[in-house]
Amino acid sequence: MKIMEVCKICWANCICIGSVDKFKACSNESPFPLGKSGVNVKYWLCQGCGFIFTTDMDRFLSSDWQRDIYNDIYYSDVDKEYKxxxxxxxxxxxxxxxxxxxxxxxxxxxGGGNGKTAFNMRATGFDYISYDPHSSDKNVRIDPSVINFISAFEVFEHHPQPLELMRELIQCSNDERLVILICTSRLPNILRHTPLQWAYIAPRNGHISIASKNSMKIIAKRFSMKVFIIGNMHIFFKKNAWVIGAFIMLRIIYQKISKNIEFICNGILRKLACR
Known part of the structure; x- marks a missing residue:
């Protein structure tokens, strides 16, 4: 039985933090909407950068992902917000x-799924395309000479090799002003001693790589990039793109503040309406 693993990002030693059933899902209703499989998936915690991962799906081919994870049941019962x-x-x-x-x-x-995010972006006037290795967009033609911005919403946690993912993202563009926006959740501090209790660690959703702030900073450094981190948003940018990177950071902060103010105001209005 393997008792030690090496981190996929910083190559420090990792410890096993336990295992969860393969059918554990990231669900607000129940962690096991499909019942239990009886097969356990082991997770490791890096002692250096705090990255959490499993190696149990490292050898999966695209056909394996589509058979075991991204099948019809996944879209109907596991990830209902996908479509x-x-x-x-x-x-x-x-x-x-x-x-x-x-x-x-x-x-x-x-990793744009069914392509609807990019479709909506085009509808609002943006020049945007979608690519996903597990959907019909897997054959889309990407011209690296024109791409200068890449969004990757909830892609990091699905990829078994984070450094390979970043390398692939960068290869989609040769623009020195490239900005990459990666949206992925990080383990809340309150669960740092009991990480497997976190709903987001869910192999049935394909959540096999869990980021930490330090792991994201190391990834940026390995590719000679900088990263701004705001909540679950990670803005990676080349050195020549620091102006737009900083501007995007400020826009995200403004957006979050606006949402909080709106939430507070709506709460006050509901209380007043109840009087």
Whole structure:
């Protein structure tokens, strides 16, 4: 039995933090909407950068992912926001963040699922395409000479090799002003001693790589990039793109503040209406 693993990002030693059933899903209703499989998936925690991962799906081919994870049951019972709710939300966020640069953005939504996020972006005037290795968009033609912005919403956690993922993202563009926006959740501090209790660690959703702030900073350094981190948003940028990188960071902060103010105001109005 393997008792030690090496981190996929910083190559430090990792410890096993336990295992969860293969059918554990990231669900607000129940962690096991399909019942239990009886097969356990082991997760490791890096003692250096805090990255959490499993190696149990490292040898999966695209056909394995489509058979075991991204099948019809996944879309109907496991990830109900896949078809429209999440893409609509992502496109609305992106359109707000990038609005001042709409005339120069040549965007790629990497891991774009059914392509609806990119479709919505085009509908609002952006030049945007979608690519996903596990969907009909897997054969889309990407011209690296024109792509200068890449969004990757909830892609990091599905990839078994984070460094290979970043390398692939960068290869989609040769623009020295490239900006890559990676959206992925990181383990809350309150669960740092009991990480497997976190709903997001869910092999049935394909969540096999869990980022930490340090792991994201190391990835940026390995590829000679900088990264701004705001919540679950990670803005990677080349050194020549620090102006737009900083501007996008400020737009994200403004967006979050606006949402919080709206939430507070709506709460006050509901209380007043009840009097």
């Amino acid at each position: 429209a709710i999440r893409p609509d939300r992502q496109a609305a966020e992106l359109a707000f963040i990038l609005k001042p640069y709409a005339h120069v953005i040549k965007g790629l939504d990497f």
